[in-house]
Amino acid sequence: MPKVLILGTGGTIAGIASDPGRSWAYRAAQLGVDQLVSAVPELAGFDLATQQVAQIDSKDMGWATWQALGRSLESAMGDDAVSAIVITHGTDTLEETACLLHALHDGLKPIVLTAAMRPATAPDADGPGNLAQAVRVAQAAAQRGEGGVVAVLAGRVWSARDVRKAHSHAIDAFDGGGAEPLDEHAPWPMPQAQGWRVLRQSRPPRVEVVTSHADADGWLVDAALVHARASGDKLDGLIVACTGHGTVHQKLEAALQRARDVGVVVWRTSRVARGGVQPREGDAWPAAGNWTPAQARVSLLLELLSARP
Ligand code: SIN
16 A cells, blocks of 8 residues: 655644634644544555644745755655655645645656645535545555656645635635646646755745735835835746736836836736636736746746746
């Protein structure tokens, strides 16, 4: 039976409410990954190993945790005893980690992200079911020689390229931004195989997100440029969460031009839930396709890293 390594990073799946009747008042990242596994009787027959990589509420996700996760994944990829990996994660930034792993993984082993919208103590806790399904999906993929990165949530399998949180509190909170879930037995999308090495860079480029909205006059962009100059903490990139299919308030656009003039890379995404901003001939500003603003930020980080000497 293929061995599945479960990497714990925290999240609501590992959360506890002091009053199970008020399950919205809980603390994420309280239970260890071993405890999550032993709470699922169905997993008793599987060949499993566990490792606690982090213990955070994923709102606090960042480069250092991605580096730790990358180290564990790189070593699991080189370990013949491990056939598949499941990662327990918070739902809030799962889409960012998913798109990072999709960019870096070579696709030779399956990596399955899972999470929960209810803490482990809730009467309707969804973590145990999601974890059990994630392990089943990971093991079955390993058995048929499938690799890549997917997320298993609320009974569905999503490509790591598409998955995103689409509801702030429903149990079935994820969708594919217009893309359909994967058929459990269909081939998984091939990841981009950029390699785990980029995570060894001690510091990522600084990429920030700004939104275009009524009265968006570029004040934040200009303030960021002033701060970057004064502090020496260079601003490398800006993701714009645009209106509609990539439009920007004219005053914000003027500020973005000032940023571009001093070397800041600017990409457009949409603040609308579906459709993204598709590239068109003659675009003055690059469009990030279907990525959410947060995913586009990860993608631009990686692009800027790959351009570093
Ligand atoms: C988190 O993202 O860690 C907290 C919220 C969640 O997992 O649903």
